[in-house]
Amino acid sequence: MIPADTPYKIIKYLVKLSKEGALTKNHLSDKFIIYLTDRKFIIETTNSKNKFTITESFKKKYSNEIYPIFQKCNSFIKKHQIENLENYYSVDDMEKLILINIEKPTKLSLQEILSKYFKSSKHTRTNSNLANAIKTILKIDEFVEDKKDQQFISVLYPKNKTRFIILCENINRLRAKRHTFIEFWYAGGKNTKQLQFIPKPKHPIFYLFDWDFDGLNIYIHIKQNYFQTLTAFIPTNFQSLMEKREEVKHHHSKWKNNNALLQLNEIEKTIATLLIQTDCIIEEQKILLTTENLNNNSIK
Structure with missing residues (x-):
């Protein structure tokens, strides 16, 4: 056996x-x-x-x-296009995912699902590969607890008076050292509904994100619906940061169309066009807040 x-x-x-x-x-x-x-x-x-x-x-x-x-x-x-799990999970894990597909526990939180089916909550992140697979299987965009997260944003205040704001697609930037005059915000990746309750920013605001299909469309959505003055943070050496999309581990955002180009300014469009044509992306974590990059965005 x-x-x-x-x-x-x-x-x-x-x-x-x-x-x-x-x-x-x-x-x-x-x-x-x-x-x-x-x-x-x-x-x-x-x-x-x-x-x-x-x-x-x-x-x-x-x-x-x-x-x-x-x-x-x-x-x-x-069937569920969850090939990214093949190298990391057991036959028993797959059987549990199949059971989840049968029972459809859509009203349970991620922790409740993990405890019920996997007898463990070791995969606690709602954006882990396993969590994303469960969301795909259940055909949901978020777990029950995620909806509560949409009531607030995380903020890392600077050491001195705020002069600029950078809204980040990923929370890791807020775990870095406190900047001298840049205030960092994190709203939750795709879950940006809470931004509608924030007063109009008093400082120039930039968006720091993964330059891929999902990232660009989130940027456009935020700009059109919440912060019309929002600008993409542009790295000076963007071509050196480009990676083939299929070679980036655990990356699943594919270029489905080029509709986003219509909503971008010339610099943003230049970067996005090259990425689409070459099937490449730029990961947010590769975009460093160097003096050169800050100056390139008139942040000084």
């Missing part, structure tokens, strides 16, 4: 090994792979010590079990 805590990626590897007959050795530290090799269910090929092959004993004991597990999990993953 295959252990429930076996990582799904191991199941996927063994299925591929069964189909192809031989594969380069992989996952050598995994306890199920160790178990299989110790008991000669998988062995080195006669032609290469760097490759595995399965034995008849593996076929007799595991073939009737491993394929149904793979087919069930694989079809579920493909």
